[in-house]
Amino acid sequence: MIDAARRSLRPRRRAVLAVVPVAVVLVGALIVATFGHRSPTRLTLELSWAPPSAARPLGSGEAGVDLLGLVSHATVRALVLAMAVATVGFAVGTPLGIVAALRGGALERWTLRASDLVQSFPTFLLALAVLSAVRAPSRFHIGVVFSIGAWAPFARMALVQARAISGAAFVEAARALGAAEGRVVFGHVLPNVLGPVAVQIGTAAAGVVLGETALGFVGLGPPDGVSLGALLEQGTFGMLRAPHVLLTGSLAVIVVSGSLQLASEGVRAWATREG
Amino acid sequence: MSEPRERSGIVAERFAVLNRVARAAADRVFGAGFVLLVLASLVFASLRLLPGDPTSLVLGEQAPESERALLRARLGLDAPLSTQYVKFVAGLATLDLGDSLSRPGVPAFAEVGRALGPTSALAAVAVALGAVGGIAVALLATGPWLARRREWVHRAILAVAATPLVAVAPAVTFLVAVKYRIVPLPGDPESGALGLLFASALLATPLGAQVARIARAALLDQRHAKYLEVARAKGASEFRVFVVHALPVASGPIAVVVASQLGALLGGAVVLERLFERPGLGTLMLNAYASRDIPVLEAAVVAAGGLFILAQAGAAAATAIVDPRGQTT
Numbered sequence: 001m002i003d004a005a006r007r008s009l010r011p012r013r014r015a016v017l018a019v020v021p022v023a024v025v026l027v028g029a030l031i032v033a034t035f036g037h038r039s040p041t042r043l044t045l046e047l048s049w050a051p052p053s054a055a056r057p058l059g060s061g062e063a064g065v066d067l068l069g070l071v072s073h074a075t076v077r078a079l080v081l082a083m084a085v086a087t088v089g090f091a092v093g094t095p096l097g098i099v100a101a102l103r104g105g106a107l108e109r110w111t112l113r114a115s116d117l118v119q120s121f122p123t124f125l126l127a128l129a130v131l132s133a134v135r136a137p138s139r140f141h142i143g144v145v146f147s148i149g150a151w152a153p154f155a156r157m158a159l160v161q162a163r164a165i166s167g168a169a170f171v172e173a174a175r176a177l178g179a180a181e182g183r184v185v186f187g188h189v190l191p192n193v194l195g196p197v198a199v200q201i202g203t204a205a206a207g208v209v210l211g212e213t214a215l216g217f218v219g220l221g222p223p224d225g226v227s228l229g230a231l232l233e234q235g236t237f238g239m240l241r242a243p244h245v246l247l248t249g250s251l252a253v254i255v256v257s258g259s260l261q262l263a264s265e266g267v268r269a270w271a272t273r274e275g
Numbered sequence: 276m277s278e279p280r281e282r283s284g285i286v287a288e289r290f291a292v293l294n295r296v297a298r299a300a301a302d303r304v305f306g307a308g309f310v311l312l313v314l315a316s317l318v319f320a321s322l323r324l325l326p327g328d329p330t331s332l333v334l335g336e337q338a339p340e341s342e343r344a345l346l347r348a349r350l351g352l353d354a355p356l357s358t359q360y361v362k363f364v365a366g367l368a369t370l371d372l373g374d375s376l377s378r379p380g381v382p383a384f385a386e387v388g389r390a391l392g393p394t395s396a397l398a399a400v401a402v403a404l405g406a407v408g409g410i411a412v413a414l415l416a417t418g419p420w421l422a423r424r425r426e427w428v429h430r431a432i433l434a435v436a437a438t439p440l441v442a443v444a445p446a447v448t449f450l451v452a453v454k455y456r457i458v459p460l461p462g463d464p465e466s467g468a469l470g471l472l473f474a475s476a477l478l479a480t481p482l483g484a485q486v487a488r489i490a491r492a493a494l495l496d497q498r499h500a501k502y503l504e505v506a507r508a509k510g511a512s513e514f515r516v517f518v519v520h521a522l523p524v525a526s527g528p529i530a531v532v533v534a535s536q537l538g539a540l541l542g543g544a545v546v547l548e549r550l551f552e553r554p555g556l557g558t559l560m561l562n563a564y565a566s567r568d569i570p571v572l573e574a575a576v577v578a579a580g581g582l583f584i585l586a587q588a589g590a591a592a593a594t595a596i597v598d599p600r601g602q603t604t
Contacts, residue, residue, distance in 0.1 A: 122539055128318075132567075132569075218546060232442065236550060243449060251442075
């Protein structure tokens with residue numbers, strides 16, 4: 001019994017460890033962005049493309065912007081946007097999936113189909129279609145674009161999970177004992193669906209970070225230029241003069257999206273083992 | 276006595292199957308058209324219904340009212356919305372959304388047609404490279420050649436699949452094409468086949484990792500199958516066992532992944548086209564977006580969406596042909 005307890009503890013510790021990198025990235029970026037006195041937009045022309053120095057550990061980019069300030073602010077904003085979009089997706093998709101699974105029939109079929117389509121649709125096309133109406137897309141507009149499709153993976157996951165659980169013996173037992181439908185849904189189905197679906201938040205957030213980066217890279221980012229994609233674009237533009245900008249951008253994107261993926265993998269391993 | 280009745284039963288059954296297939300196909304065509312119309316309407320609506328004057332987006336805030344009125348008339352923006360929409364849908368059906376704004380006299384869809392060539396080449400070569408490379412890696416990861424080290428191959432596949440192309444492609448380009456000049460820059464018009472190959476190889480790397488993941492899983496399912504034992508007992512080499520016997524059986528899921536990749540790529544090779552400043556559908560859309568060339572933007576988004584949906588339908592058809600059990604509609 002002690003053995004079993006120890007074994008069940010291990011994945012949990014592993015899950016906690018897996019969340020550490022993304023927490024470190026977020027807290028570190030927050031600290032630098034808040035207390036570093038490094039504006040991500042102040043330009044010092046004489047320092048254009050300057051290599052790393054003691055005052056600016058990551059060097060300077062286009063028109064002398066401080067890269068450490070740019071990276072920290074862009075990272076915080078990317079993570080906040082990603083979590084916001086993932087939360088919206090979770091909040092919209094989960095109830096939709098559960099309702100579709102319990103109702104069944106045409107609603108279930110159409111939900112599955114729509115989520116398939118939305119999930120595979122290139123975000124870039126959607127972004128162009130929506131953003132073409134505004135002169136300069138703000139971070140809010142970009143969040144809206146991603147939110148349009150964010151519900152799909154959550155709906156699909158919740159649907160599959162709810163379908164499996166609503167056929168389980170303990171739910172049938174509850175129904176047989178005369179539990180009201182509301183009690184069955186909120187007391188039995190919902191608690192068992194939420195865990196595995198919530199795990200999806202990390203994956204969705206990592207996807208948003210990469211999507212936002214790609215949009216920023218091709219010039220569809222926020223106009224102030226504070227985004228990981230804009231940083232990568234700067235680095236590509238100045239790769240001959242200042243390779244350190246490109247290196248900083250590439251590493252920042254890999255670290256942010258990688259730490260999110262790591263966290264969601266760790267939590268998934270833990271959640272699926274318990275469930 | 277019972278034979279004719281049985282036969283008519285079989286015929287009826289066949290008709291029922293045919294009927295079902297036809298209905299599924301019609302359903303799919305209808306669905307694809309519907310999705311395309313929704314996308315097109317989204318473009319239409321976001322340009323006309325959201326706050327902000329599209330003519331000031333094109334001409335700038337300071338443009339005089341007379342010029343704006345002229346442009347509005349040219350784009351048909353002065354007509355009632357319903358008339359505009361009917362005209363827009365009719366234009367979609369006849370592939371005529373008017374002329375490009377930035378290049379007067381050139382129809383919008385002609386611009387799209389010209390951009391389609393380079394993008395198709397890039398996407399097709401990348402998907403082909405990814406499919407071949409991915410299957411080869413998957414064979415290495417399941418076959419007996421590497422023994423224990425197969426696990427390493429699997430880890431490498433997962434690592435590559437998790438690596439974001441948008442972060443790595445510029446760095447690789449810098450090293451390989453700019454610093455050490457092993458390959459020409461693909462944006463250079465004279466880079467030719469080698470440049471295309473390099474750009475496609477970059478694009479193919481994450482695709483290949485995805486194919487390798489699916490192919491590995493599919494091959495692992497087959498590894499201990501009886502028919503492979505039979506082939507081995509007959510003296511077939513391991514290479515023959517895997518490539519000639521196991522691979523065709525495992526090809527169903529692989530075909531589906533490859534087909535769906537093609538669809539996403541046709542609409543989404545944007546990052547690489549931007550990186551290399553290569554002409555193509557992505558570049559066209561970005562330029563049309565930047566200069567607010569509304570007809571070209573509409574035509575390009577609709578064309579890219581149409582290609583995507585076409586490739587999706589192709590993937591679905593591939594699934595249905597390879598594995599008819601999965602028919603649910």
